Amino acid sequence: MTQIGLEHYLIVAAVVFCTGLAVMMLKRNAVGILIGVELILNAANINFVAFGRYRVGGLDGQMAAAFVIVLAAAEAAVLLAIFLSFYSAHATIDVDKGAELKG
Secondary structure (H helix, E strand, O other): OOOHHHHHHHHHHHHHHHHHHHHHHHHOEEHHHHHHHHHHHHHHHHHHHHHHOOOOOHHHHHHHHHHHHHHHHHHHHHHHHHHHHHHHOOOOOOHHHHHHHOO
């Protein structure tokens, strides 16, 4: 039976990060872009916890992951408020229509 090492966590984080980046680049839907951002933040969390586990006395990674989770929740709340306001004004959540918002 093989041990799960740091490289396995890093590979999973890289896959999650690439998936989030692809979702952000390919989606025009605002909610899809928000999901892509959350995937990227979760990839960072995997890295924080993995490096924290393999470092002696490392609770730093878990603390950083908790901070990122709080930051992601705040970011999601702000973006959902912006998207709801945009939807009420334009009846769509296509981010390409956001070019009209330039001042």
